[in-house]
Amino acid sequence: MPPSEARLWNALRELKPLGHHFRRQVPLGPYYADFASHRARLVIEVDGDSHHMGQALVRDAARDGFIAAQGYRVLRISNDDVRHNLDDTMAMILNALADTPTLDPSPQGGGRRRADSPANNKGAGEK
Template sequence: MRGNAEGLTKRQLLPATTVTRSRELRQNAGEPERRLWRALRESSPILKFRRQVPIGPYHADFCSHAARLIVEIDGDDHAVKSESDAARTRFLKHEGYDVIRFANADVMTNLDGVVAAIGVRIAHRQKGRP
């Protein structure tokens, strides 16, 4: 059976505003997010990263359900939001995801290095898996 006891999937259980917010976040993505999105699609098409994925009360910038990996791009404002970022990371880890964070500047100046670091994390997580 797909979904819960009533046959509803996780997406169907989300408030209507969540899907609207995800679409809005994708449409208004910043340049670092657009660059990383293109790079992930080119370098890891098998992993099928998705953008602005609602997970609980949060929206993950990039998520590969297959690799159970979330990639977050942190803007300048994240320096003052370290406590909320830590709570967010704890929640996502509790949901079974590994979280890797990069600053906007890293994505803009070293995109190849960021993609390589994501590849290393995926390889480490999938070690021993077929």
């Protein structure tokens, strides 16, 4: 693992007590994300200088599009930011985690009940 990724990985692991769990080298279709939180549907990519020019931009855009189609948000962070601004980088990640949409609960009475559910067995003869 490159030094910048290792540094960020150590910082991401410190978020686990706060309820944020990341995995590294996560397969998503034909790609491997540097880091991903399945619960937050967040992918973090640590990019070197080569990601900011030419064909790399095209490849990254295609990759980001595929990952977004799987329901994940992609956060791209430069090696320099990890090396020189780790506190700000972690603040940006925490903001992204705070913006994670939550699933809406089903409407009242909208779920199915099992036949043996106490709610369906109110007593003999009751309607």
